[in-house]
Amino acid sequence: MDLQAGSTRHHVYEASVVNIDEVRPQNEIVDCIWYPLDAVHNLETNDATRRIVQAFQRRL
Numbered sequence: 001m002d003l004q005a006g007s008t009r010h011h012v013y014e015a016s017v018v019n020i021d022e023v024r025p026q027n028e029i030v031d032c033i034w035y036p037l038d039a040v041h042n043l044e045t046n047d048a049t050r051r052i053v054q055a056f057q058r059r060l
Contacts, residue, residue, distance in 0.1 A: 001055060005048035012052050014059075 001012040017023050025034055035043065040053045 001052070003048060003052060003055075005046070005051070008048070010048055010052060012056075014056070 001010075001014075003010040003012065025032065037053065037057060040050075043049075
């Protein structure tokens, strides 16, 4: 998914995993923090992040 927000273009990728209990962040951006999808609405975030999460949730 590509999303233009102001002067920033976001490229969003989706991956499926079969070993969900073993998954952990490894090579992501250092400042990346993982949150459950149902917790995102409680975070202070920008419009682009909300739009990305909402688009993903519609696909579930």
